[in-house]
Amino acid sequence: xxxxxxxxxxxxxxxxxxxxxxxxxxxxxxxxxxxxxxxxxxxxxxxxxxxxxxxxxxxxxxxxxxxxxxxxxxxxxxxxxxxxxxxxxxxxxxxxxxxxxxxxxxxxxxxxxxxxxxxxxxxxxxxxxxxxxxxxxxxxxxxxxxxxxxxxxxxxxxxxxxxxxxxxxxxxxxxxxxxxxxxxxxxxxxxxxxxxxxxxxxxxxxxxxxxxxxxxxxxxxxxxxxxxxxxxxxxxxxxxxxxxxxxxxxxxxxxxxxxxxxxxxxxxxxxxxxxxxxxxxxxxxxxxxxxxxxxxxxxxxxxxxxxxxxxxxxxxxxxxxxxxxxxxxxxxxxxxxxxxxxxxxxxxxxxxxxx
Numbered sequence: 001x002x003x004x005x006x007x008x009x010x011x012x013x014x015x016x017x018x019x020x021x022x023x024x025x026x027x028x029x030x031x032x033x034x035x036x037x038x039x040x041x042x043x044x045x046x047x048x049x050x051x052x053x054x055x056x057x058x059x060x061x062x063x064x065x066x067x068x069x070x071x072x073x074x075x076x077x078x079x080x081x082x083x084x085x086x087x088x089x090x091x092x093x094x095x096x097x098x099x100x101x102x103x104x105x106x107x108x109x110x111x112x113x114x115x116x117x118x119x120x121x122x123x124x125x126x127x128x129x130x131x132x133x134x135x136x137x138x139x140x141x142x143x144x145x146x147x148x149x150x151x152x153x154x155x156x157x158x159x160x161x162x163x164x165x166x167x168x169x170x171x172x173x174x175x176x177x178x179x180x181x182x183x184x185x186x187x188x189x190x191x192x193x194x195x196x197x198x199x200x201x202x203x204x205x206x207x208x209x210x211x212x213x214x215x216x217x218x219x220x221x222x223x224x225x226x227x228x229x230x231x232x233x234x235x236x237x238x239x240x241x242x243x244x245x246x247x248x249x250x251x252x253x254x255x256x257x258x259x260x261x262x263x264x265x266x267x268x269x270x271x272x273x274x275x276x277x278x279x280x281x282x283x284x285x286x287x288x289x290x291x292x293x294x295x296x297x298x299x300x301x302x303x304x305x306x307x308x309x310x311x312x313x314x315x316x317x318x319x320x321x322x323x324x325x326x327x328x329x330x331x332x333x334x335x336x337x338x339x340x341x342x343x344x345x346x347x348x349x350x351x352x353x354x355x
Contacts, residue, residue, distance in 0.1 A: 174336035175266070184210035189342050192246035194230035195219050213346050216244075225350070233350075234260060239274035239324055241304070244350035246343060262347075266333055270344050272351075273327045283307050283320045303328070304351045314341070321353050 179186045183200035190197040195209045202209050202219050209219035218228050226233050226244050235242040238257045245251065249262040249270070259273040277286065287295055287309045295309045301317070302308055308319035315338075317328045328351065330344035 174334045175339060177337065177339060183208045185213075185342055186339065188339055192230065192248040192343060193219060194228060210342060213342075214349050216350060225346075236260065236272075236274070239326075240321075240354045241272070241274070241326065242350075242352055242354070243272065243347050245270075245347055249343075264340055266339065268330075268332045268340055270330050270340065270347060271328075273329075274324045275327075277320050277322055277325050280322050281320070282322070283309055283318055283325075286320060286325060287318060303348055304353045306353065315344070317348060 177186045177188075180197045181190075181200040185193065185195065185197075187197040190209065193209070193213060195202040200208050203212075203221050205212075205222075207217070207219075212219040213225055216225050217223075218225050220228055220230075225231055230247055231244055232247050232251075233242055233244050234251060236257055245262050249264055252261045252263070253259065254261070258275070259271060262270040279286070279289075281289065284295060284300070284307070287293075296312075299309050299312065300307065301310045303310075303317055303319050306319050306321060308317050310317045313335075315330045315332075319326050319328075328344075328348060330338070330340060332338050332340070
């Protein structure tokens with residue numbers, strides 16, 4: 001009962017043979033590749049493995065050229081990427097900075113543009129002083145030795161490279177000068193001196209107000225002019241000179257006291273400028289060298305007891321003590337409106353040099 005018939009046994013043998021053949025075919029077709037031992041350590045070479053036949057690779061391997069992904073190549077690529085990124089970041093940063101600094105430069109489609117406002121700059125630093133010449137601290141312009149005047153262009157009135165900057169009003173016609181008492185002082189000058197504009201002899205001593213002031217006497221009472229409450233004396237200890245002036249004029253100095261400026265309410269100004277006499281010349285020789293012209297006899301005068309040259313219109317005077325050259329000038333707002341001409345004459349009469 002345990003026996004098998006022949007047909008059954010033959011069928012079993014045929015099935016076993018077929019299974020054996022299938023196993024052999026699968027064995028031939030299925031190849032298991034193992035990862036090379038140097039793969040994880042980083043020393044594995046694709047080119048060497050594939051071209052020479054890797055570990056466990058039997059038979060002839062096809063020649064395959066794989067790139068060599070070494071550490072040095074990877075590092076170099078990373079550095080290039082970082083450098084490019086840094087350049088891009090810097091360029092973007094500079095663009096943002098330039099835009100914030102001047103956004104209008106990026107607006108190429110702007111239709112309405114206006115120039116930037118220009119703030120005027122006043123040259124030089126000066127110092128206001130009191131009657132004794134003590135600095136008080138203010139800003140005014142620098143002046144040169146040869147002043148600018150509004151009179152005709154004669155050698156005495158040659159314009160310097162820089163002149164006082166004053167806020168003088170622009171007038172189309174000269175101001176009207178009124179001298180109510182006809183004493184030679186106009187009403188504006190009388191107000192500065194404290195005299196009566198309607199009385200030629202304010203103190204009634206028999207001398208006119210102008211005559212007394214020019215000779216150094218008080219036109220308002222007894223005594224010297226500098227004793228009047230309306231008058232002060234400026235003393236320049238550096239350049240060794242002094243003069244009288246009405247307190248109603250604003251006194252300022254500049255260039256370390258090398259120049260003094262008296263400014264009136266209308267912008268007119270009187271100035272005294274000192275400069276070293278490097279050639280130790282007398283005033284006539286200096287004048288000829290400066291202006292290339294001989295002064296006339298009428299232009300020769302004395303100021304402070306020394307020889308001087310005065311312009312024909314009387315608004316500029318030059319003198320020297322052989323140490324310094326002194327330029328005294330009156331610059332009105334109009335050459336037809338010498339409103340402070342007599343005040344300038346009073347200053348000239350009171351000007352004195354000291355040792």
